[in-house]
Amino acid sequence: MHTAPSQNMRAAVVTRYGAPEVVEVCTLPRPALGDTDVLIRVCATTVSSGDARVRGRRVPEGMGLLMRLALGWSRPRNPILGTDCSGVVEAVGAKVSRVKPGDAVVAFTGATMGAHAEFVRVSGAAPIAPKPARLTHGEAASLLFGGITAYHYLHRAAQLAARDRVLIVGAAGAVGSAAVQLAHLAGAHVTAVCRSVNHARVTGLGADAAIDYTRDDFTRGEARYDVIFDCVGATDYAACAKALAPGGRLLRAVAGLGAQLAAPFQGRLSGHRVIAGVTPELQTDLDRLMALAASGALRPVIDDTLGLEDVVAAHRRVDEGHKRGNLVLLLDPR
Numbered sequence: 434m435h436t437a438p439s440q441n442m443r444a445a446v447v448t449r450y451g452a453p454e455v456v457e458v459c460t461l462p463r464p465a466l467g468d469t470d471v472l473i474r475v476c477a478t479t480v481s482s483g484d485a486r487v488r489g490r491r492v493p494e495g496m497g498l499l500m501r502l503a504l505g506w507s508r509p510r511n512p513i514l515g516t517d518c519s520g521v522v523e524a525v526g527a528k529v530s531r532v533k534p535g536d537a538v539v540a541f542t543g544a545t546m547g548a549h550a551e552f553v554r555v556s557g558a559a560p561i562a563p564k565p566a567r568l569t570h571g572e573a574a575s576l577l578f579g580g581i582t583a584y585h586y587l588h589r590a591a592q593l594a595a596r597d598r599v600l601i602v603g604a605a606g607a608v609g610s611a612a613v614q615l616a617h618l619a620g621a622h623v624t625a626v627c628r629s630v631n632h633a634r635v636t637g638l639g640a641d642a643a644i645d646y647t648r649d650d651f652t653r654g655e656a657r658y659d660v661i662f663d664c665v666g667a668t669d670y671a672a673c674a675k676a677l678a679p680g681g682r683l684l685r686a687v688a689g690l691g692a693q694l695a696a697p698f699q700g701r702l703s704g705h706r707v708i709a710g711v712t713p714e715l716q717t718d719l720d721r722l723m724a725l726a727a728s729g730a731l732r733p734v735i736d737d738t739l740g741l742e743d744v745v746a747a748h749r750r751v752d753e754g755h756k757r758g759n760l761v762l763l764l765d766p767r
């Protein structure tokens with residue numbers, strides 16, 4: 434079937450699991466629009482730790498088979514990665530009335546991915562919200578992946594309270610930099626764990642104290658925390674138990690299958706809770722995040738902004754494991 438050139442798009446395509454170099458920029462047909470779909474012209478998206486995990490087939494222990502079944506056996510079923518975007522609605526299906534062409538929006542594509550392209554199709558039922566006018570598309574996109582994860586863990590899972598003592602491990606990354614801000618905004622006392630080169634940055638986001646994990650081990654210190662949020666999979670309950678206050682919660686954004694199954698039963702005798710698992714991307718949480726961003730309370734943290742042609746460099750940077758906040762891919766600088 435002939436496809437008119439104007440109906441094509443550029444996209445970053447992963448042809449097999451592997452190193453950053455398996456990502457290629459190609460020209461493909463734009464996604465077809467169904468009655469319940471929204472087609473978004475992507476202005477900005479991010480290359481997240483999640484994208485790099487899928488590309489490199491690097492999954493937490495015990496999750497390899499599940500991931501291959503869910504995402505594709507020898508290559509991602511959808512070769513276009515990317516789970517978040519900020520852009521402009523290009524077209525809507527006949528049954529969609531919540532947004533209209535021309536609306537500036539942020540959205541999650543979820544497990545179907547596809548946002549590392551000039552156009553992405555999302556379900557009309559997907560989390561979609563107006564882009565806060567004060568933010569550029571790059572800034573708005575940078576708030577999504579880490580923001581929704583941090584919001585889910587701190588507010589929904591741990592039910593964070595004002596004056597809780599919160600320790601955030603991996604505070605300089607995408608999830609961590611959002612978590613520092615959200616915990617600070619909730620009135621918690623925040624201790625950030627990251628290398629000292631990042632301490633000024635995390636205190637600027639609201640951390641009250643910072644620990645350099647290359648020099649000090651918080652699990653051996655005297656301080657006690659109501660919430661320990663391990664954003665990067667650096668610790669576990671056995672190591673953290675002593676550092677948790679009575680009623681304390683350990684949040685594990687990265688946990689293997691065994692750890693996820695064990696989490697509901699761990700710490701009970703000590704009055705602790707361990708929470709792990711995949712973050713659901715909920716419309717209500719996206720709306721709250723965007724309200725915080727619209728007021729200026731939640732601020733973008735951007736490691737670098739690159740073009741689609743630089744997508745391999747973006748994956749390399751994420752693979753280093755030391756990005757500060759978010760890696761933005763800018764497709765349309767409007």
Ligand SMILES: NC(=O)c1ccc[n+]([C@@H]2O[C@H](COP(=O)([O-])OP(=O)(O)OC[C@H]3O[C@@H](n4cnc5c(N)ncnc54)[C@H](OP(=O)(O)O)[C@@H]3O)[C@@H](O)[C@H]2O)c1
Nearest residue numbers: 482582603605606607608627628667686710711712755756
């Ligand atoms: N459960 C879920 O639904 C969910 C959702 C989103 C993400 N995740 C997972 O969460 C993890 C973090 O995601 P992310 O996007 O925040 O990653 P990221 O942005 O790539 O994290 C990079 C940061 O990790 C820090 N770091 C590395 N090793 C550390 C250590 N041992 N202790 C403390 N900090 C360390 C680095 O800080 P320094 O440079 O200071 O070392 C760097 O700033 C990923 O593995 C991702 O797959 C899970």
